[in-house]
Amino acid sequence: MSKNRKLKKDFFEIKWKTDLPYRYSIGKLAVKFFEELKVNKKILGSKCPKCEKVHFPPRAVCADCLVEMKIDDMVELPPKGTLEGFTVVNYPFTDPSTGGIRPFPYGYALFKLDGADTYTMHFVDETDVSKMKIGQRVEAVFSEERKGDLSADIPYFRIIKEEE
Amino acid sequence: MKIPKHDVAVVGIGQTKFRSKRRDVNIPEMIYEAVKMALDDAQLEPKEIDAVIIGNMDHFEGINFSELLCGIEAAPGYLKPVVKVATGGTTGSSLAICGYHNVASGIYNNVLVVGWEKLNEGGATTGIITAFDPVWERPSLAGALGPLALMAGMYSAKYGITPEQAAKVTVKNRSNAANNPFAHLQMPNITIDYVMSSQMISYPLRLHDCCPQSEGACALIYANEQETKKITDNPAWVHAVETAHYYTFGTDDKMFDLPTATIASKKAYKKAGISNPVKDLDVAEIYEPTSWSELSWTEALGFCKPGEGGKLLDEEITQMSGELPVNPSGGVLSTNPIGATALVRVAEAAIQIMGRGEKRQVPDVEKALAMGFGGSLWTEIMILGKNPMR
Amino acid sequence: MTDDIEKKVYRGRIKVPYKHTGGAYVERFITEIGKSNKILGVKCPKCNKVHVPPKMICHECFEKMDEWVEVQNQGIVKGFTVVTHSTPIMPLEPPFAYGIIKLDGADTDFVHIIKESAPEKLRIGMKVKAVFKENPRKRILDIEYFEAI
Numbered sequence: 001m002s003k004n005r006k007l008k009k010d011f012f013e014i015k016w017k018t019d020l021p022y023r024y025s026i027g028k029l030a031v032k033f034f035e036e037l038k039v040n041k042k043i044l045g046s047k048c049p050k051c052e053k054v055h056f057p058p059r060a061v062c063a064d065c066l067v068e069m070k071i072d073d074m075v076e077l078p079p080k081g082t083l084e085g086f087t088v089v090n091y092p093f094t095d096p097s098t099g100g101i102r103p104f105p106y107g108y109a110l111f112k113l114d115g116a117d118t119y120t121m122h123f124v125d126e127t128d129v130s131k132m133k134i135g136q137r138v139e140a141v142f143s144e145e146r147k148g149d150l151s152a153d154i155p156y157f158r159i160i161k162e163e164e
Numbered sequence: 165m166k167i168p169k170h171d172v173a174v175v176g177i178g179q180t181k182f183r184s185k186r187r188d189v190n191i192p193e194m195i196y197e198a199v200k201m202a203l204d205d206a207q208l209e210p211k212e213i214d215a216v217i218i219g220n221m222d223h224f225e226g227i228n229f230s231e232l233l234c235g236i237e238a239a240p241g242y243l244k245p246v247v248k249v250a251t252g253g254t255t256g257s258s259l260a261i262c263g264y265h266n267v268a269s270g271i272y273n274n275v276l277v278v279g280w281e282k283l284n285e286g287g288a289t290t291g292i293i294t295a296f297d298p299v300w301e302r303p304s305l306a307g308a309l310g311p312l313a314l315m316a317g318m319y320s321a322k323y324g325i326t327p328e329q330a331a332k333v334t335v336k337n338r339s340n341a342a343n344n345p346f347a348h349l350q351m352p353n354i355t356i357d358y359v360m361s362s363q364m365i366s367y368p369l370r371l372h373d374c375c376p377q378s379e380g381a382c383a384l385i386y387a388n389e390q391e392t393k394k395i396t397d398n399p400a401w402v403h404a405v406e407t408a409h410y411y412t413f414g415t416d417d418k419m420f421d422l423p424t425a426t427i428a429s430k431k432a433y434k435k436a437g438i439s440n441p442v443k444d445l446d447v448a449e450i451y452e453p454t455s456w457s458e459l460s461w462t463e464a465l466g467f468c469k470p471g472e473g474g475k476l477l478d479e480e481i482t483q484m485s486g487e488l489p490v491n492p493s494g495g496v497l498s499t500n501p502i503g504a505t506a507l508v509r510v511a512e513a514a515i516q517i518m519g520r521g522e523k524r525q526v527p528d529v530e531k532a533l534a535m536g537f538g539g540s541l542w543t544e545i546m547i548l549g550k551n552p553m554r
Numbered sequence: 555m556t557d558d559i560e561k562k563v564y565r566g567r568i569k570v571p572y573k574h575t576g577g578a579y580v581e582r583f584i585t586e587i588g589k590s591n592k593i594l595g596v597k598c599p600k601c602n603k604v605h606v607p608p609k610m611i612c613h614e615c616f617e618k619m620d621e622w623v624e625v626q627n628q629g630i631v632k633g634f635t636v637v638t639h640s641t642p643i644m645p646l647e648p649p650f651a652y653g654i655i656k657l658d659g660a661d662t663d664f665v666h667i668i669k670e671s672a673p674e675k676l677r678i679g680m681k682v683k684a685v686f687k688e689n690p691r692k693r694i695l696d697i698e699y700f701e702a703i
Contacts, residue, residue, distance in 0.1 A: 011187040012581035012692060015573045018226055023563040024298045031562045055416075057300045063411045084418065087313035089306040091365040093289040097302060099569025108304055108366075110314045110415060119415040121311070123304050129367040134321050149564075151303040190577030193610045196618075210616035226572035236613040286572045298566050 017099060029058045032071050034148040041142055044074045045116050056116040077113045079140035083159065084119060085110035086132045111138050111157065123156035132159065168268035171552040173392040173399035174514040175274075176206030176385030182348040182378040182499045185284045191227065195238035195280045198381035198504075202276065203240070206385045206395050210240030213385070214272035219249040219259045219279045220503030223291035239278055239383075252295060253308070253451065253538020254407075255279055256506030260384065260534070260546055261405045267386045268402075274391055279504035280381035288377055288502060301413070306366065308453060309374060313366035315419045316456035320368060322420065323471035325459055327368060331359035332477055333455035334372050334497055340484060341494025343523035344512075348378040348499040359455070373455040375500040382504040382511050389552060400514035403531070404435035404547040410540050417541075424543035425464035425535070433466070436547040438531070441466050442481065442488045445547075446529040447516045449509040451537035452496050458482075462490060464543075465535065484526070492516065492524040506536030506544065513548050579608045582622070587697060588690030595660050597621040603661035607694075625659035628683035628703060632656055632663055634676050645695055651676055655700060667699040675702065 026034075029046055036042040046069040047054045048062035056077055061068055086109040095102035107124035109132075125141070126132055137160040146153040178201030180186075186194050195218075203210060216239045222228045235246035251258040256279040263277035289307030296305050305311070319325060338354045341347035354372075362371040392399050408424035408431075411417060429441070438444040450465070452458035459473030467488060468476040476482060482490035491497075493512040496505055513532035515521050529550070536544035576584070579596065586592045595604040596619040598612035606625055610618060633654040640648050649671035656663045669685070670676055682700040690696040 012576040012584065013187070013573050014576065014693075015571070016226070017571045018568060020568045022298075022566055022568065024566060026299050026562055026564050030299060034562075057413070059412075063416060085314035085318040087310060087317060087366045087369075089310050089313075089366050090363075091306075091309070093307060094287060094570060096290050096294050096568045096570050097566055099567075099571070102306070106304075108306060108310050108314070110318070110419065118413070119418060121301065121304055121314075121415050134318065148562075150299060187575050188578065190575050190580065193577045193579075196611055200618075223568075223570070225574075226570060227574075237609060237611050240616045242613050242616070282575070285574055286570060290570050294568055294570075299564050302566075 019099065027060055028071060029060050029069065029074065032074060033058050034153070037153050038146040038148050041146075043077045043079055043113065043140065045077045045113070047073050047075050049073055053117045054115060055118050056113050056120055075115070077115050081111045081113035081116070081138050083109055083111050083132065083134055083136040083138050085134065086124065086129070088127050088129055107132070109138070109157065122154070125156050125158050136160070169270040170268050170388040171401060171554060172264050172267045172386050172388060173401045173552070174384055174510070174548065175387045175392055175395045175399050176202040176208065177511050177514055178202030178205060178383040179346050179504075179508060179511055180380040181346050182380035182501055184348065184376065184378065186282065186379040191225065191230070191280070191282055192234050192238035194282065194379065195234050195278060195381045198280070198383040199239050199276065199278055202383035202385050208274075208385065208395070213240045213244070213274060213276045215245040215247070215266060215275050216241040217247045217249055217259055217262050217266070217275060217277045219255040220281050221250055221252065221255060221291060223286070223294050224288055224502065225282050225286045234280070239276060250503070251539055251542070253453070253502060254506055254536040254542050254544050255503040255538070256382065256508065257510065257534070257536025257544035257546065259507050260510040261407060261544060263384065263386045264402050264405055264546070267388050274385060274387040276383060276385050277507065278381060278383040279507040281501040281503040282379045283377035283501065284379055297413070309366050309369060311419060312454050312457065313369045315460070316368050316373075316454060318418070319420045319456060319460050323474070325456070325474045327360060328356060329459060329474040329477060330373055330455040331356045333452070333458045334359045336477070336483060337452070337458070337491050337495040337497040340492050340524060341498035344493045346499070347494040349376055350494070350498070369454055369456070375453050375496045376498070378499050378501040380501040380504060382507045384507065384511055384514070398518050400517035400548045401550070401552045402546060403549045403553050404432040404545070406432040406435070406545045407542070409542045412540060419541065420460060421470060422461060422464040422537075422541060422543065424541055425461055425537070426466065428543045428545045429465045432545040432547050436531070436549070438547070441533070445488055445531050445533050447492060447513065447526045448488060448490045448533040448535070449493060449512045450490060450495065450533075450535040451506055451509060452491070453500070453537065455497060457537070458490065458495070461535070461537070465533070489526050492521065492526055506538070509534040509536065510546050510548070513546070517548050517550055577610070579610055583608050584692050584694070584696065587686065588692060591627070591686045593625050593627055593657060593684065594622055595625050597623050604659060605662050606657055606660040607664060623659065625657045627657070628681060629655050629657035629660070631668065631676070631678060631680045631682055633678060634668060636671055636673055636676070646699070653682065653700060655682060666697060669699040669701050
């Protein structure tokens with residue numbers, strides 16, 4: 001095997017690593033969301049003034065109606081919801097925000113907050129799929145010190161076990 | 165419905181042998197192989213090409229503005245219009261549809277489209293993450309496979325589709341791939357057990373439920389009816405194209421049943437005069453990033469009722485010997501050079517129409533469907549036929 | 555709404571490792587520079603133009619090229635600029651010049667460093683010659699720079 005490797009042609013290649021800093025304007029609704037999250041531990045979605053669909057995460061335009069949602073259209077949502085889909089990510093890949101391998105395995109789920117009409121993806125605190133079920137209740141876990149960043153302020157959602 | 169100005173046909177096809185690594189060639193050299201093959205196939209001189217449309221996803225190789233590197237050196241774009249198209253997984257089908265529009269509208273008499281990717285030089289998962297929202301989606305997103313795993317789990321829970329049925333898709337497609345000299349993963353002796361004992365990489369997806377990362381390129385030449393007559397008496401005519409884009413965030417809706425595929429295919433069937441896709445189509449080349457997705461997509465495309473994708477497979481309708489073979493080429497589960505992947509679907513559908521599929525040929529193909537999937541659950545459809553629409 | 559709100563940005567980074575296969579043409583070119591201080595080009599069978607650096611396809615004729623020719627290590631400056639500001643990715647500490655150089659025997663130009671920073675000593679049409687690195691590492695900077703003859 002090692003002999004074969006030596007015989008294999010050593011092709012000419014150049015390796016590099018990009019490291020591109022960027023600044024992304026998050027938009028007024030997200031600013032309001034993170035302010036409320038930081039100061040009052042509240043979760044806000046945005047409600048379309050036309051079709052009344054409640055979007056979480058909040059966003060500025062309702063894709064169905066192409067109608068703008070303003071800060072006045074933001075509504076508070078409970079930090080609880082229902083699990084709609086789940087997986088455990090169990091493969092290595094480079095996380096572009098760090099340049100390193102993202103730690104795995106991790107629980108990753110699709111859920112709907114109570115009162116929201118759209119779905120959300122985030123980390124969940126479970127890596128054993130036999131303990132996860134569609135329909136389970138989930139709850140946002142808030143950091144004590146919040147700084148206006150999703151992964152720092154709500155690092156994951158917790159699956160509420162049935163006995164609780 | 166607007167009537168296109170011209171009938172348009174595929175008159176030249178080129179593709180590289182797809183592999184996990186092409187360390188013997190750089191990007192333009194690799195693309196040139198497919199372009200040259202398409203030109204030779206149509207017996208056209210480079211100078212006879214009117215315009216070039218090229219596509220890939222920049223973040224996968226870290227080469228931004230890649231048409232600069234490739235539009236001239238790898239494709240005959242010197243002093244001609246060269247346009248770049250990048251729409252994620254659908255890049256190849258967007259290329260196919262843009263090329264079609266440019267000829268159907270009468271702007272050009274012919275157009276060369278080429279899609280490519282060299283995924284071993286960067287990576288799809290990392291690149292895909294950079295396509296999504298930095299605040300809400302990037303932190304937890306695991307490329308395409310994370311969401312595809314969620315979709316597979318939800319689909320399985322809703323309809324009772326089993327991991328065995330999913331594994332059977334991989335077995336079908338990778339054994340079909342053994343008949344396709346261009347396919348990347350050719351596994352004539354693959355078994356259900358082999359798929360089901362492979363590593364769990366994101367429940368319920370095992371390694372062999374997922375598409376590979378491939379390197380290679382695919383090129384097509386389109387021509388209007390007058391030019392087509394001069395080039396070949398065996399073209400593949402475009403009967404219908406349709407695109408359906410979805411929400412910005414994949415999570416705006418529940419992630420199964422792929423509504424865009426249902427919407428786009430219904431419109432395309434209407435244009436192409438197809439009332440019963442299983443009866444009226446002779447072959448389908450669909451974009452299945454995972455084994456589970458093929459089952460779900462066959463439902464969304466109307467090949468069977470919702471929830472019956474597993475039954476359709478069990479009844480062998482989508483097998484090579486079935487009423488509507490799906491992915492005789494081996495599909496995406498065998499070959500996935502992302503910017504070329506959906507264009508390979510169109511190329512393979514055209515090959516079937518032309519009767520040039522050799523060992524992977526389905527007998528007497530009159531109508532074929534090609535599908536692209538990607539972005540935020542987007543679908544693109546192209547229907548090809550043996551005869552012009554008018 | 556305060557100005558603070560409207561200005562808020564998320565600061566992120568995109569850090570991704572990549573590699574790039576050079577291909578046989580680039581490899582032979584780079585290897586010859588390091589091994590024998592020879593600069594090679596390829597000649598188009600149709601238009602007879604010699605391309606340096608070499609590449610597989612003549613973009614004007616769309617012909618595959620495989621006739622290798624050696625060109626001179628010296629040539630003519632067709633244009634230049636003097637770099638005076640420093641950034642971390644510069645190959646040399648400024649000031650230095652970038653030149654468009656056409657090597658004798660080549661029909662194409664390529665950009666490289668000219669180790670001369672006084673604009674009055676640089677002019678279009680001046681002759682320059684390649685200075686090679688003592689310890690080549692298979693990079694285009696194995697031609698360390700060009701200098702005035």
